[in-house]
Amino acid sequence: MIVYTTAEPDRDAPACPATDARSLYLAGTADTRVALDGPALAVQQGEQAEQLFPLQRVARVYSGAAVAWDTAALLACAERGIGVVFVDADGDIAARLLGRPGARDELLHRLREFLLLPQAPARYRHWLDGMRRRLAWWACMKLDAPDQQRDPRRARLWLEQRAAAYAGASAAEHTRQWLRTLAHQRAESHLLDLGFGTATELGQAGEPNLARDLAELLNWYLQPPRLNWLRRRQAAARQRGEPLRAPRHADAVRLFESRSVRVEARLRDLSGSLHRWLIDQA
Numbered sequence: 001m002i003v004y005t006t007a008e009p010d011r012d013a014p015a016c017p018a019t020d021a022r023s024l025y026l027a028g029t030a031d032t033r034v035a036l037d038g039p040a041l042a043v044q045q046g047e048q049a050e051q052l053f054p055l056q057r058v059a060r061v062y063s064g065a066a067v068a069w070d071t072a073a074l075l076a077c078a079e080r081g082i083g084v085v086f087v088d089a090d091g092d093i094a095a096r097l098l099g100r101p102g103a104r105d106e107l108l109h110r111l112r113e114f115l116l117l118p119q120a121p122a123r124y125r126h127w128l129d130g131m132r133r134r135l136a137w138w139a140c141m142k143l144d145a146p147d148q149q150r151d152p153r154r155a156r157l158w159l160e161q162r163a164a165a166y167a168g169a170s171a172a173e174h175t176r177q178w179l180r181t182l183a184h185q186r187a188e189s190h191l192l193d194l195g196f197g198t199a200t201e202l203g204q205a206g207e208p209n210l211a212r213d214l215a216e217l218l219n220w221y222l223q224p225p226r227l228n229w230l231r232r233r234q235a236a237a238r239q240r241g242e243p244l245r246a247p248r249h250a251d252a253v254r255l256f257e258s259r260s261v262r263v264e265a266r267l268r269d270l271s272g273s274l275h276r277w278l279i280d281q282a
Contacts, residue, residue: 026063036072060189065094083189108195110278124208135220142224159223166230171246178252179222184215190267221266
């Protein structure tokens with residue numbers, strides 16, 4: 001099955017041009033093939049009609065490991081900075097194609113210089129803790145949480161209690177993990193666009209792990225839509241007199257991608273905040 005996200009942007013987000021790029025999901029089998037057809041990816045699945053996806057409309061690709069890719073299609077993605085993530089049958093990442101990074105690499109240079117300072121780890125943790133407190137307060141304010149619950153530790157407990165009340169403990173945990181994974185993947189792509197390239201991969205074993213930290217901060221922005229979505233599902237089931245069904249992974253992906261415009265803006269805000277802070281530290 002091929003899924004190309006076409007969800008509308010957030011109502012309160014700024015208007016975007018028609019060429020706004022989205023993620024392309026290829027959950028295909030061995031009879032699925034991806035080739036290059038001019039400025040578009042041509043996807044052929046079995047005897048079905050070929051589908052074309054213009055490269056200018058593709059931000060990144062999540063592909064099943066069994067999908068057959070032509071080299072020209074992969075190189076075209078790399079040339080345009082489109083990352084391709086290959087996922088195995090268990091949903092784990094099997095491989096990743098890193099597209100050509102963007103030209104905005106000043107953040108990378110400033111971070112490298114900053115990390116040479118002996119006090120860099122402590123200063124960075126101070127920045128990260130401050131961002132956690134600010135975003136925890138924001139998420140709780142959006143959900144009308146009591147004032148005493150708005151520090152990061154209490155906020156996490158309160159949010160998970162509310163999610164469990166709406167969907168059950170197991171479903172609440174699954175939706176949290178799914179969104180966290182999607183946030184991490186998007187944070188990695190954002191860092192690639194900023195010129196980090198393979199530095200993002202090498203950073204997984206060291207500190208700071210920017211992909212992990214940006215994903216954690218981004219996750220606070222995702223909590224209000226997550227809880228509101230779970231609450232609406234519970235209310236709809238009660239209204240129909242039906243048992244509440246557990247949310248699926250595909251539902252979480254749709255929720256995440258429905259806010260893709262806002263997610264990209266939030267990531268730009270977060271990396272921009274770090275960039276401005278690094279300038280002050282210099």
